[in-house]
Amino acid sequence: MNIKDYKNVWIFAQAQRGKLSPTAYELLTAGRKLADDLHEKLCAVLLGHNVQNFAQDLISHGADVVYVCDDPALENYMDDTYARVLAELVAQYKPNKFLIPATNMGRSLSAKTAVFVGTGLTADATDVTINPADGQLHATRPTFGGNLMATITCAKTRPEMCSLRPMAYEKAPAQTGRKGEVIAFKFDATKYVSPLAKFVEFIQSKEGGLDLSEAEVIVAGGRGVGSKDGFKLLEKLATRLGGAVGASRGPVDSGWIDYRYQIGLTGRTVKPKLYIACGISGQIQHMAGMSGANVIVAINKDPNAPIMKAAHFALEGDLHEVIPAMLEVLH
Ligand SMILES: Cc1cc2nc3c(=O)[nH]c(=O)nc-3n(C[C@H](O)[C@H](O)[C@H](O)COP(=O)(O)OP(=O)(O)OC[C@H]3O[C@@H](n4cnc5c(N)ncnc54)[C@H](O)[C@@H]3O)c2cc1C
Incomplete structure (x- = not known):
């Protein structure tokens, strides 16, 4: 591998079931900065069926080039197939850096693609920069x-790949009249379809409620909530404020709430306008997932809990008394 042959910054624009993931716009922000620092192009990769129409949107939000592989065989995400297509694209166009969102899909796709390509991957990064001395990705x-925060490099192989946590970057704004190039990539279904796995059925989750990653208000509960039933009070407050319920790891480990609500290092990263932490102590692993919130309100019995120091508004008291009082005022 002659690493000098590899040029341009790529991002994977995740699209599923007719929707472009908001992570595409976040990666465009991160990728645009890298590409500008390197004086290279920013390219987006779009795989799926009926995804062609997202290409101009990606250009408007900062992509110079969009590689589109639009094929009925890509309608349902299969990591083997998608990773083979990405590996083929990489072999043909030789990107220098490649960012993939650290979503459920992206985590598995990035690892498989890195193996097929024979390069290194930094998984679940929160920040990416270019080292001006040698142009390497940090x-x-x-x-x-x-x-600790670890900065990881990949000196000997290209592309330098990285999966980037959702919400680690702001979404790139749209710029009217922005022009770019769309390159169609031909897909040979017989060549790529995995012999090991087949798509059987897509089942939509029955879970209602607002997605944590889209919520502008989050009411999160910790061990201080006390029980599964205790979360009903938090749900009331979240509904009243038009927000979503989240949790620290404490109640998830206790089985009071499902893991998908967990916020923190080993859960989701969120960036709401308002984060109300109820009965959460504010350990570093929890703060890692929510410290980007615009306004943090903490309700805690212990005035010395770390979250009370990190919060913009610290309400000392029992959440079972404070939340009903808030609901009364909000009525
Ligand atoms: C590798 C690793 C990864 C981790 N990943 C995560 C992660 O992703 N997310 C995460 O959250 N944690 C994570 N943790 C766990 C983390 O270290 C803490 O243990 C966890 O966040 C504590 O949850 P908690 O704040 O709900 O509980 P506690 O630390 O037990 O705090 C409960 C708080 O509730 C208060 N309280 C009690 N009763 C009331 C009441 N009635 N009214 C008001 N306040 C009350 C108490 O004063 C206390 O401050 C991780 C740990 C490790 C080692």
Whole structure:
């Protein structure tokens, strides 16, 4: 591998079931900065069926080039197939850096693609920069339970790949009249379809409620909530404020609430306008997932809990008294 042959910054624009993931716009922000620092192009990769129409949107939000592989065989996400297509694209066009969102899909896709391509991957990074001395990608991510930040490089192979946490970057704004190039990539279904796995059925989750990653208000509960039933009070407050319920790891480990609500180092990263932490102590692993909130309100019996110091508004008291009082005022 002659690494000098590899040029341009790529991002994977995740699209599923007729929707472009908001992570595409976040990666365009991160990728645009890298591409500008390197004086290279920013390219987006779009795989799926009926995804062609997202290409101009990606250009408007910062992509110079969009590679589109639009094929009925890509309608349902299969990591083997998608990774083979990406590996083929990489072999043909030789990107220098490749960012993939650290979503459920992206985590598995990035790892498989890196193996097929024979390059290194930094998983679950929260920050990416270019080292001006040698143009290498510096991908930073929490390690040792969030106590240290590690900056990881990949010196000898290209592309330097990285999966980037959702919400780590702001979404790129649209710019009217922005022009770019769309390159169609031909897909040979017989060549790529995996012999190991087949798509059987897509079942939509029955879970209602607002997606944590889209919520502008989050009411999160910790061990202080006390029980599964205790979360009903938080749900009331979240509904009243038009927000979603989240949790620290404490109640998830206790089985009071499902893991998909967990916020923190080993859960989701969120960036709401308002984060109300109820009965959460504010350990570093929790803060790793929510410290980007615009306004943090903490309700805690212990005035010395770390979250009370990090919060913009600290309400000392029992959440079972404070939340009903808030509901009364909000009525
Ligand atoms: C590798 C690793 C990864 C981790 N990943 C995560 C993660 O992703 N997310 C995460 O959250 N944690 C994570 N943790 C766990 C983390 O270290 C803490 O243990 C956890 O966040 C504590 O949850 P908690 O704040 O709900 O509980 P506690 O620390 O037990 O705090 C409960 C708080 O509730 C208060 N309280 C009690 N009763 C009331 C009441 N009635 N009214 C008001 N306040 C009350 C108490 O004063 C206390 O401050 C991780 C740990 C490790 C080692």
